[in-house]
Amino acid sequence: MIKSGTHNTQQNFVLEQGQELSDGIYEAKIVLNGKHVATLPEVGYHMLDDVIVVRNHITKNEVKIPRDFHYLKTVKPDNDDHKLAFCNFLGNEFFEHKKYDPQYHGISDKHKFVNSGSIKNTRDLKLNEYAHYTPRFFAAAGPESQNYAIDLFELAEKGKGEKVGTLADEFGYFESNGQLKYHNYHEEKEHVYDPSKVNIEMAQMKNINSEFYLMEGDNTITLHTIPELF
Incomplete structure (x- = not known):
């Protein structure tokens, strides 16, 4: 070894x-x-033409998340840590919305959920404190985003609030x-x-x-x- x-x-x-x-x-x-x-x-995230691309760097498979589903809410899959799920502003999860679409059949949890470790935090971010059926975050290419990076912001009454981190694209x-x-x-x-x-x-x-x-x-x-x- x-x-x-x-x-x-x-x-x-x-x-x-x-x-x-x-x-x-x-x-x-x-x-x-x-x-x-x-x-x-093995999974990374980048923004291309206003679409979030979830890429598996081993299989080269990509899942594209349209703008309507660039919100994220905290979920807790069975017997697992709290994670983030892509959803619309009502909290409807993207992969649940697409579960009957053959294109998305068999998508693994590695692509469905964002692990806390995939967030390059600007501060200590405890996802369990944001658990709710509606989104608490919004993903966007911020003004200082580097090479298609996706910044993560808290949701505020008038749109984007404080930046809390960046979704990693490393392998x-x-x-x-x-x-x-x-x-x-x-x-x-x-x-x-x-x-x-x-x-x-x-x-x-x-x-x-x-x-x-x-x-x-x-x-x-x-x-x-x-x-x-x-």
């Missing part, structure tokens, strides 16, 4: 290679003291040679890491531990991950 290095003896985070997701592409997991705590996501995975390859599509960056030469630290303590620093020499990036449910 391939593992990363670490310089934190009490919080012993390492990167480990998981199951094969596609030919020569393997899951990248973050493990704490032998316990799987998070996974690097990290192990290659068959044991190297970790990481893409940040918003920043148009990619890098290959030797797992034995990197260190992993938790970025900050939050209600859900989903952000980590990956450090290699003077180079540090923030990983936005999907936390495991315990």
